[in-house]
Amino acid sequence: MPAELRWSRPRHRRRGRSRRRTSVAALCCYKPGEKSRLIHRPRTHLLLKGARKSFSWQDYRDLLVRAHIQLGGPIVVLWDNLNTHLAAGLKRYEAEHDWLTTVRLPAYAPDLNPVEAVWSLVRRATANTAFATPDDLDRTLRRELRRIQLRPRLINGCLTATGLTLIPPTPP
Numbered sequence: 001m002p003a004e005l006r007w008s009r010p011r012h013r014r015r016g017r018s019r020r021r022t023s024v025a026a027l028c029c030y031k032p033g034e035k036s037r038l039i040h041r042p043r044t045h046l047l048l049k050g051a052r053k054s055f056s057w058q059d060y061r062d063l064l065v066r067a068h069i070q071l072g073g074p075i076v077v078l079w080d081n082l083n084t085h086l087a088a089g090l091k092r093y094e095a096e097h098d099w100l101t102t103v104r105l106p107a108y109a110p111d112l113n114p115v116e117a118v119w120s121l122v123r124r125a126t127a128n129t130a131f132a133t134p135d136d137l138d139r140t141l142r143r144e145l146r147r148i149q150l151r152p153r154l155i156n157g158c159l160t161a162t163g164l165t166l167i168p169p170t171p172p
Contacts, residue, residue, distance in 0.1 A: 020134045021045045023054050024141060027067050027077070028114040028155055032166050036155035038118065039067045040145050042138065057087035064100060074099040080113050081105065117158035121148055 026040035041063050045053050068075055079085040079102055094102050110116045125144045131137040148154050159166075 021047055021053055022134065022138055022141065024145070025055050025060060025063050026115050026118055026145070027063065028118065028158055029067065029071060030155075030159055030166055031071075031073075035152040036159070037071070037152070038145065038149045038155050039063070039070060040149075041066070042141060042145075044134075044138065055084060057084050057090040060084060060090060061093050068099055074101065076101045076103065078103050078105055078113065080110070081107055112162050112164065114155075114158040114162055114164075117161045118145075118148060118155075121154065121158075 022042060022044050024040055024042045026038060029037040029039060041059070043055060043059065045051060047053065064075065064077065077100065081104065084090070094100050105112050122141065122144045125147075126137075126140055129140070131140070
């Protein structure tokens, strides 16, 4: 049999595991009479021994401060029961700042959290995708979150999906 007709096993290039993890925190912001907004903060963590693999309570505090600056007013936050949201440092920070009001969702109620619908939209856009590098994943996440940011109707839909409504404050 000629050598050029000989069967050979296909070769697939496999990459090693990445030493990075990407986390994203987001706030869906609603105010009656104004466009809805999405404020998010992605963060890359290096998977080193003893290194943190997720957001700390200080990261969530910084996100709230950034939202307060961008929105220019008081904030009411619906927290799920993520252990970092329940951290003593974050609770202390909430108590010290009168512009920040927090409401805790029931123990397991992702259907009441508008941000869960945002993650559903992002997952839909990234489903069945093999990313060549962690940077490709980061780029795609940022692009999808930006796409949602530019479409307030999608953010409104995330609130509608929860069944919750906004009650405008009554003037004194």
